[in-house]
Amino acid sequence: MSEEKKGASSCTLRVRNGPEERRNVPESSGISNQPKQQGQQQSDSPHGMPQEPEQPPDHLDSPRKDQPVYKELTNVTQKQWKRWALSRSELQAAYSSEVGVGDVAVAGPSRLSPGSEFGQPHSPPPSAEVLSLLSTITPVPDNVVVTRSAPRNSWKFGTLCHGRRVFAVAISGLTRHVYTCGTGYIKVWDESALYARDKAPQAQLDFQDPHDCVFTCKLFPDEQTLITGGLSETLTLWDLAPTPRVRIQLPTAGSMCPALALSPDAHLCFACFKGFVEIWDPHNQILVRKHNIPRYGSRRIDIAGNTFWTGGEDTNLYSWDLRTYQMLQQHHMQYEILSITHDPSEEWMLVGLRTGSIFILHTYRDEKFMTGSEKYLQHHNIKFASSGSFFVTTMDASIRCLEASSLQKLFQVEEPFEILCCEMFPNNQYLITGSRNSATVYQLLY
Secondary structure, three states, X not given: OOHHHHHHOEEEEXXXXXXXXXXXXXXHHOOOOHHHHHHHHHHHOHHHOOOOOOXXXXXXXXXXXXXXXXXXXXXXXXXXXXXXXOOHHHHHHHHHHHOOHHHHHHHHHHOOOOOOOOOOOOOOOOXXXXXXXXXXXXXXXXXXXXXXXXXXXXXXXXXXXXXXOOOEEEEEOOOOEEEEEOEOEEEEEOHHHHHOOOOOXXXXXXXXXXXXXXEEEEEOOOOOEEEEEEEOOEEEEEEOOOOOEEEEEEEOOOOEOOOEEEOOOOOOEEEEEOOEEEEEEOOOOEEEEEEEOOOOOOOEEEEEOOEEEEEOOOOEEEEEEOOOOOEEEEEEOOOOEEEEEEOOOOOEEEEEEOOOOEEEEEOOOOOEEEEOOOOOOOOEEEEEOOOOOEEEEEEOOEEEEEEOOOOXXXXXXXXXXXXXXXXXXXXXXXXXXXXXXXXEEEEEEX
């Protein structure tokens, strides 16, 4: 990919402080803008129905506009829809019980068919083909509550007193446990501690060497295993249930691991060291590969699809093929890279820079954007919500929540100390930040 082509598709965006501000960029350039495009397609189509793609002649799964079934679907009322949620036999029985032979003879042509309203023209009963199609669709229950997709504010309501600097946090959504990591030990907190300010931890996991320090940790998908790395010549695998304990320590060629990344199935673990990345099979405790990277380009790492991304002090963002380990892309950021993360769809990479700017890059299209720079930072973390609708970025002692599609600022919180790490609950209800000697719990208000 030539540099001229990259420059043509790049632009600088500004974080919006309110809904009245707009970005001067095309609609297609935002993150996760697909739902908006779909809504435009629906509004442009007749009867408010989404446009159906062209299908081969032998494709009969969905009705086309020129078919009678499509025309019947466009005249469906809410009452009819609820009826058609029944089985086909129940549908026919319900219709027969509503309009009996005697009723039709008495009422004559003015009799209203089920689902029609007074004064509206008579509509014939749905055909067997329409009944068969609609019986497979589950209607939306009446008691469904629609909530906002992004929070409007936050509430600070808990403190986990770790006692030392909290460099990394892991959260278990199943057991609702929080693991705060730092120098000398890891503390385990249960759910009750989230709502208190002086609650004791449920357990404390002490390191063999009290000078060892954890800078990074990753929880496995089953939430039964935790892997940690940091100021130590080993990676440590922890069994979390039934009692937290060390399973094994994996010897490494480096003395400091600033970042870890797990593949989605947790079959591979990537550990960053200065000038190389070690790729481990954690289940079999096997070192798969030692992959060389530019010496100052391996401070941060993330995995998206079949690619892993690295970056660091050399101000370059690299992407590598997981199958061939060949470099795929290289982007010069001009400033040091402090964080790398991706959205849940794995389409967009977000890179936090030393200046506070965020570089936004599409993983396979030639699209990239940069938010405006603000100030020189020591710490910059980015965490995406599992819903993909918003993300949180911490810059020194400031917390900002941004809407993903528009980069509109939803809220901002100032902390008294520098924020070293942050993590969000899988249900997007709570945010936890680690700082000088504790972790702070925020509830996100929707």
